[in-house]
Amino acid sequence: MGDFHIENNIRVLRFRNGEMTQDELAQRAGVTRQTINAIEAAKYSPSLELAFKIARVFGEPLENVFQYNKE
Amino acid sequence: MSRKEIYAWSSLALTLAIFGYYLLSAFGIPVGMEDYGEHLKSLIWKVIGVAFLVQLVLDLLNSSRVGGVAKDERDNQIESKAFRNAYYFLMLSVISLIFNVLISDFLSETSGNELFLNVPFMIFHVLVFIIFIASIVKSGTQIFYYQRRI
Numbered sequence: 001m002g003d004f005h006i007e008n009n010i011r012v013l014r015f016r017n018g019e020m021t022q023d024e025l026a027q028r029a030g031v032t033r034q035t036i037n038a039i040e041a042a043k044y045s046p047s048l049e050l051a052f053k054i055a056r057v058f059g060e061p062l063e064n065v066f067q068y069n070k071e
Numbered sequence: 072m073s074r075k076e077i078y079a080w081s082s083l084a085l086t087l088a089i090f091g092y093y094l095l096s097a098f099g100i101p102v103g104m105e106d107y108g109e110h111l112k113s114l115i116w117k118v119i120g121v122a123f124l125v126q127l128v129l130d131l132l133n134s135s136r137v138g139g140v141a142k143d144e145r146d147n148q149i150e151s152k153a154f155r156n157a158y159y160f161l162m163l164s165v166i167s168l169i170f171n172v173l174i175s176d177f178l179s180e181t182s183g184n185e186l187f188l189n190v191p192f193m194i195f196h197v198l199v200f201i202i203f204i205a206s207i208v209k210s211g212t213q214i215f216y217y218q219r220r221i
Contacts, residue, residue, distance in 0.1 A: 031143040034073040034217075038145060044221050047144050 007067045010040045013058045029053045075146040076217040078129050079153075083210035085122035088115045090203040097196060149216045157209035164201040168194070 014020040022040070026033040031050060038044035039054075046054070055065045092115045100108040133141040172194065 026140070030140055031145070032073045032075075032140050034076070035143050035145040038221060043219070044145055050144060 004068055004070055005042065006045045007042060007069050008039065009065055009067075010036070010054065013060065013065060017058055025054070025057060028057045073146070073217070074129055074132065074141050075149075076214070078126065079210050079213035079217065081122040081125040081129075083207065083214065084118050085126070086203060086206045086210060088118040088122065090207075091115050092119070093199065093203070145221075149213055149221070152216060153209045153212035156212045157205045160208045161201065161205040164205070168197060168201070 010025070014022070014025060022036045023033045026036045029036070029050065030053065035044065035046075035050075039046050039050075051062060051066055055062045058065060092112070095108075095112065095115070100111070104111070
């Protein structure tokens with residue numbers, strides 16, 4: 001059985017939302033730009049609360065932003 | 072580089088500088104480096120000054136809430152890993168030191184020779200080393216995780 005990991009569409013969604021910068025998203029989600037960068041690069045898995053906040057910034061359901069897939 | 076990462080770097084520099092100053096004050100300038108003693112002390116004071124200023128500016132920025140969020144869940148997670156590693160090191164070192172004292176005491180009584188840890192103030196110095204190194208482990212762990220961008 002393979003390992004599962006969290007993928008995300010944050011980069012795509014940022015560009016679809018008026019080429020939003022990482023800094024802008026970070027401010028709206030209440031975190032640092034470095035945290036958004038780490039999440040986008042799939043190096044850091046956000047808490048459920050932060051995942052919902054990010055999804056809310058884009059006005060998308062959670063599963064459109066984050067996916068839990070097999071590697 | 073986030074504010075917390077800069078803080079970790081300045082904290083590491085400050086700890087190393089104070090540790091260096093402590094070593095110089097307690098044990099003197101190393102043999103062969105007598106000519107550089109004053110330069111070394113001046114360098115240590117400069118590092119302490121710069122690190123202190125950096126931390127002061129960061130604290131002021133954080134208290135005035137200028138430039139966005141100062142600390143978030145990722146910083147807290149990294150900080151907790153750093154505290155965990157420093158705590159493990161501290162506990163392991165203190166337990167080892169206690170056993171060493173007991174063994175040294177026993178060996179001194181049986182052999183009659185004065186051993187390393189029975190030298191006056193040596194336990195105090197070792198404890199100070201442990202505290203400094205635990206602080207270095209904490210800052211080092213934070214920097215390690217920030218560099219890996221977890």
